[in-house]
Amino acid sequence: MLGGMSRSPAVRPPGGPILQDAVTDAIRTAFFEELAEVGYGRLSLEAVARRAGSGKAAIYRRWPSKEAMTIDLITQVSIAATDTPDTGTLRGDVLAFLTAVDAALRHPLVSRILPDLFAAGVHHPNIAASLGDRVGGARREKAVNVLRRAVERGELAPGTDFELGLDLLAGPLYWSTTIRQAPADPARLERLADKVVAALAA
Amino acid sequence: MLGGMSRSPAVRPPGGPILQDAVTDAIRTAFFEELAEVGYGRLSLEAVARRAGSGKAAIYRRWPSKEAMTIDLITQVSIAATDTPDTGTLRGDVLAFLTAVDAALRHPLVSRILPDLFAAGVHHPNIAASLGDRVGGARREKAVNVLRRAVERGELAPGTDFELGLDLLAGPLYWSTTIRQAPADPARLERLADKVVAALAA
DNA sequence: CTAAGACGAGACGCAACCGTTCCGTCTCGG
DNA sequence: CCGAGACGGAACGGTTGCGTCTCGTCTTAG
Numbered sequence: 001m002l003g004g005m006s007r008s009p010a011v012r013p014p015g016g017p018i019l020q021d022a023v024t025d026a027i028r029t030a031f032f033e034e035l036a037e038v039g040y041g042r043l044s045l046e047a048v049a050r051r052a053g054s055g056k057a058a059i060y061r062r063w064p065s066k067e068a069m070t071i072d073l074i075t076q077v078s079i080a081a082t083d084t085p086d087t088g089t090l091r092g093d094v095l096a097f098l099t100a101v102d103a104a105l106r107h108p109l110v111s112r113i114l115p116d117l118f119a120a121g122v123h124h125p126n127i128a129a130s131l132g133d134r135v136g137g138a139r140r141e142k143a144v145n146v147l148r149r150a151v152e153r154g155e156l157a158p159g160t161d162f163e164l165g166l167d168l169l170a171g172p173l174y175w176s177t178t179i180r181q182a183p184a185d186p187a188r189l190e191r192l193a194d195k196v197v198a199a200l201a202a
Numbered sequence: 203m204l205g206g207m208s209r210s211p212a213v214r215p216p217g218g219p220i221l222q223d224a225v226t227d228a229i230r231t232a233f234f235e236e237l238a239e240v241g242y243g244r245l246s247l248e249a250v251a252r253r254a255g256s257g258k259a260a261i262y263r264r265w266p267s268k269e270a271m272t273i274d275l276i277t278q279v280s281i282a283a284t285d286t287p288d289t290g291t292l293r294g295d296v297l298a299f300l301t302a303v304d305a306a307l308r309h310p311l312v313s314r315i316l317p318d319l320f321a322a323g324v325h326h327p328n329i330a331a332s333l334g335d336r337v338g339g340a341r342r343e344k345a346v347n348v349l350r351r352a353v354e355r356g357e358l359a360p361g362t363d364f365e366l367g368l369d370l371l372a373g374p375l376y377w378s379t380t381i382r383q384a385p386a387d388p389a390r391l392e393r394l395a396d397k398v399v400a401a402l403a404a
Numbered sequence: 405c406t407a408a409g410a411c412g413a414g415a416c417g418c419a420a421c422c423g424t425t426c427c428g429t430c431t432c433g434g
Numbered sequence: 435c436c437g438a439g440a441c442g443g444a445a446c447g448g449t450t451g452c453g454t455c456t457c458g459t460c461t462t463a464g
Contacts, residue, residue, distance in 0.1 A: 023441075039325050041243020044421055055442045060423070112324050118381055119321035122314050123241050128383070136382075163384075164374075164393060168401070171377030172369040179320055179376070180338075180369070181330070191366060195401035199370070202400030225411075246451055257412045262453070411460075422449075430441075 026052040027059060028073055036112040040070070040120040071130040074117065078135040084142045090150040090200070095193040097146055098173055101139070102184055105177045115178055143169050147200070156200060168199045228254040229261060230275055238314040242272070242322040273332040276319065280337040286344045292352040292402070297395040299348055300375055303341070304386055307379045317380055345371050349402070358402060370401050 030052035035043055045066060049056045063069035084096045105111055121128030147165050150156040172192060176182050184192070232254035237245055247268060251258045265271035286298045307313055323330030349367050352358040374394060378384050386394070 037325070039243045039321060041241045045423090046421055049442095053442080055444085056423080057425085057443095058441070061440075115317065115321040115324055119241055119317040122317055123239070132382075161393065163378075164390070164397065167374040167378040167382070167394075168397060171373030171375070172366075173373070174381070175373030175376055176365075176369040180334075182365075188366070191363065192369075195366065195370060195404045198404030199397035199401035202397045247453090248451055251412095255412080257414080258453080259413095259455085260411070263410080406464090408463085409461090411458105413457085413459105414455100415457095416455075417452100419452080420450085422447100425444100425446075427444085428442100431439090433438090434436095 023052075023054055023058055024062065027054060027062070028076075031069065031073055032077075032109055032113065035116065036109045039116045041116075045069075067124055067126060070117075070120070071126060074127075075130060075134045078138060084146060086149055090146070090153070090155040091193055091197045093146040093149065094169065094196050094200075095189065097143060097169060098189050098193055098196070099186075100142075101170065101173055102177065102189060105174070106183065111178055139170070140166060150200070160200070165200050168196055172196070225254075225256055225260055226264065229256060229264070230278075233271065233275055234279075234311055234315065237318065238311045241318045243318075247271075269326055269328060272319075272322070273328060276329075277332060277336045280340060286348060288351055292348070292355070292357040293395055293399045295348040295351065296371065296398050296402075297391065299345060299371060300391050300395055300398070301388075302344075303372065303375055304379065304391060307376070308385065313380055341372070342368060352402070362402070367402050370398055374398070 027048065030048045031043075034048050034051055038047070043066065045056060045059050049059055052058075059069070063072060084093060084100055087093050087096055105114070117127065117131055121131050143166050144162055146169070147156065147160060147162050151158055151160055173184065177184060229250065232250045233245075236250050236253055240249070245268065247258060247261050251261055254260075261271070265274060286295060286302055289295050289298055307316070319329065319333055323333050345368050346364055348371070349358065349362060349364050353360055353362055375386065379386060
């Protein structure tokens with residue numbers, strides 16, 4: 001009844017990252033669930049431990065602070081990002097990108113957590129940096145590839161402003177889905193793709 | 203040294219809204235400054251009172267809870283929203299709208315507070331509703347007018363999807379300014395206006 | 405002049421959470 | 435088989451915020 005189930009005292013390299021471990025998994029899951037429920041500002045490590053069915057010490061043994069824990073965990077999770085394939089046309093690529101982003105934003109935990117992380121970034125520069133590098137960076141690279149391929153195909157002018165293009169790719173969907181809380185159906189994504197392509201070409 | 207400076211025991215109609223009052227002003231200012239510093243989740247009425255140089259009772263005499271206070275104050279503030287004039291062309295109207303939104307987002311307090319309020323809306327439906335009705339509603343009406351006028355001029359097709367148009371008007375600028383933390387200069391707003399017009403027309 | 409009432413200040417008891425430190429249990433590597 | 439070490443659980447003292455309440459002060463309406 002007491003004690004854990006799979007304790008491997010030296011599973012991970014000392015000082016190195018924690019990757020696989022039943023306790024760590026439970027803590028990570030509890031962390032994100034708790035984050036979705038109360039937000040970053042009100043997140044307490046006590047509640048995370050309670051939800052994970054662990055002791056607080058198990059958390060402090062892994063991370064020195066709430067902020068470090070947050071940065072580490074969102075980094076781990078956001079590494080997973082599917083690549084957007086080359087569909088042969090700008091519109092196809094745009095639609096694929098929008099569909100992938102939409103799928104990510106549809107995840108109930110993601111849609112609740114993202115606004116909170118952005119807000120936390122305002123008050124905690126390290127979180128903002130981690131979000132920009134890891135989460136944004138991955139998505140950003142896919143989007144840049146979409147634009148770069150279009151330039152190579154001749155669908156976009158060589159001097160195209162990528163930064164502005166990225167805002168047009170990400171902004172409307174994030175706004176409607178997460179801020180306006182209006183999920184986008186496939187038909188809407190199609191129409192949005194049409195309009196984004198027109199904007200990119202302008 | 204003790205006591206207040208302008209106490210009007212019955213300045214306001216009993217049970218009615220509080221509008222003008224030196225103490226109320228100080229509390230409101232302190233509330234937004236505190237909100238910008240620590241975010242909604244960590245906002246404490248104790249800190250607000252401290253910053254306002256008032257007692258906690260002065261706050262509780264006005265609002266029953268933190269949430270009610272937040273809703274009341276953001277409603278008051280967001281009522282102020284400049285109208286976007288009819289410039290005669292869709293592009294002119296779009297640019298005027300984007301410029302107005304950009305000016306609002308440039309305000310140091312607004313840019314720090316908005317992400318937090320959106321995040322708070324995830325966990326507090328009443329705040330989300332208030333944000334949607336009051337803040338969004340005002341801006342939204344201006345934007346709808348821009349699109350409506352364009353349809354009347356014949357610049358946009360009669361069946362234009364206003365909802366999608368609003369996402370294109372608001373999304374990219376909010377994304378770049380508030381999430382990406384990249385302020386937009388006038389030239390960028392011009393180019394964004396070109397692209398938004400192209401998207402709307404598509 | 406007086407009485408009413410809002411004011412700043414701050415103490416109250418209560419609850420939550422912090423980060424640390426024990427405890428006794430359990431599971432491994434050697 | 436035994437020692438090292440992670441585990442859940444619980445308690446620690448300290449801090450912070452809650453919402454209420456009571457002071458003595460100051461202003462204003464009547």
